């Protein structure tokens with residue numbers, strides 16, 4: 001449960017190797033969060049995050065197996081985590097796969113697998129987490145969406161469509177939690193320099209996991225329902241969303 005000053009005391013990360021989630025948890029730990037559970041499929045990546053969080057001052061950092069692409073396991077993994085750590089304040093849904101659109105064009109099964117991880121995995125784990133937050137009557141479910149879902153580009157439309165679906169799901173779930181004490185925070189970063197984008201040149205307004213983390217923690221403090229990172233992307237996409245399709249194609253192709 002958050003302390004008397006509103007600081008987060010405990011967090012669960014689904015996709016525990018994520019660099020954006022690692023930076024967010026480190027910031028939360030520096031602001032008195034003491035318990036972090038990293039749930040993911042890569043023990044090595046989670047181990048280095050765990051070390052980083054212990055160094056920052058976390059007293060309990062645990063790692064559990066979690067595969068976003070296995071929805072039939074989600075309810076059980078999440079129930080076991082809430083049983084071991086009642087009253088989790090923040091759950092970050094951070095897993096995601098970018099994929100290579102040109103390869104997905106030749107591999108329908110791989111495209112569907114990416115959609116199953118990014119979208120269906122978020123639906124099943126989100127619904128399971130929401131049930132626990134409802135029961136404990138507090139807690140924030142943070143979804144890492146993306147501006148890629150605000151207006152889907154031809155060069156990554158499978159990924160973009162999964163983020164559009166996830167974003168819509170998260171908004172609806174947040175509305176369904178109204179009055180329960182629990183809430184949802186939708187985060188829409190632009191291009192962030194992490195392992196996911198390491199093979200790419202910087203996109204417009206490229207930022208760092210630490211800058212996104214600062215925006216997320218600010219959003220958690222203020223009780224926001226949506227965070228754009230950087231914040232100016234909100235206004236950029238207010239315009240881009242309404243561009244006529246032929247013009248949007250040119251803008252998207254020129255980046």
Ligand SMILES: NC(=O)c1ccc[n+]([C@@H]2O[C@H](COP(=O)([O-])OP(=O)(O)OC[C@H]3O[C@@H](n4cnc5c(N)ncnc54)[C@H](OP(=O)(O)O)[C@@H]3O)[C@@H](O)[C@H]2O)c1
Pocket residue numbers: 014015016017018019020021040041042045066067068069093094095096097117144145146147188189190191192193194195196197
């Ligand atoms: N980087 C960006 O530019 C950017 C922009 C907007 C939104 N986002 C979103 O932010 C989130 C975090 O991304 P990031 O930038 O921090 O990248 P990241 O460091 O590569 O983190 C992505 C994480 O997702 C995990 N993952 C993938 N498939 C999984 C599965 N089936 N089960 C469990 N975990 C799985 C990966 O685990 P492994 O270590 O096992 O691969 C990895 O730890 C993602 O949802 C991403 O779509 C990123």
